Amino acid sequence: MSFAIEELHDVIRVIVLLNLAKGNKLSKLKLKRRIDKVCVSLACINASELDKSLKEMSSQDLLTEEGNTVQLTERGLKLGKDWESLLLKKEPILEVVAGLVDGSITGIVVILSAFVAALSASAALFAAFLTLSAVAITNFSSFFLGGITEDLADILTLQNLMNYSLSDIPDKGERDKSLLLVKRLFTILDKDIHRSNLYAAIICGTTTFLAGSIPIIIFITLPAPLNIIISLSVVGLIIGIFLVRYRSKKTRVHWKITLYETIAIVAIAIVVSLLLGGIA
DSSP, rough: OOOOOOHHHHHHHHHHHHHHHHHHOEHHHHHHHHHHHHHHHHTTHHHHHHHHHHHHHHHHHEEEEEEEEEOHHHHHHHHHHHHEEEEEOOOOHHHHHHHHHHHHHHHHHHHHHHHHHHHHHHHHHHHHHHHHHHHHHHHHHIOOOOOOOHHHHHHHHHHHHHHHHHOSSOOOOHHHHHHHHHHHHHHHHHHHHHHHHHHHHHHHHHHHHHHHHHHHHHOOOOOOTTTHHHHHHEEEHIIIIIIHHHHEEEEEEEOOHHHHHHHHHHHHHHHHHHHHHHHH
């Protein structure tokens, strides 16, 4: 279950884990072809090297072999998901949290502003649409453009660490093959990183818009004073249940600590937004 990359078979193991991380069965021939796509002409592995790596993984209870097909075990699936999360950041924690926080704060600010200013339904709807759209688009662009830059920097650091470990391989042929294979692997992962950041940006933008629009729609459609009571209660539910529970579960922090942190951050953001709105 180690993350160490110290020899050629470790590199092959990572590629196998990434290819089987969805839990599907795959023939050894098809798996070999997929690895060949990763390889460049000077770095392609042969069938015996793949078989040796598969046997090592089988002895570590990472996969099972049935004839000419292989499939990851529960232990292997966990390690494969961990590698996917490490290389491609497929665990949507930050984008969901940011979307829920920004959407909830925007919703509260719009609702309170409309309530205090006694705006008509059409004016409140217009203001809500503009505000939520602006916040959602900003979050989308931040996660897409900023996320790509940050992830590529992280990936480059990880690649350099792998190269450093592999450079200690005494056999020159194996060392050169390992380094070229890692280089080619990260070149291919670059495309997946862009796709992963696009998904993250869509998730964040959509979450932001939904978290803000639901309570605002309730506020506009219901009669007073039910509209303000129910809409703010919905915001409280979004923050208290979805945001706190999700963040607590993913970060493995006790929910009470997460709740106190969230309440403090949301309260400060709301007060500052209303003060700035009043000054403007």
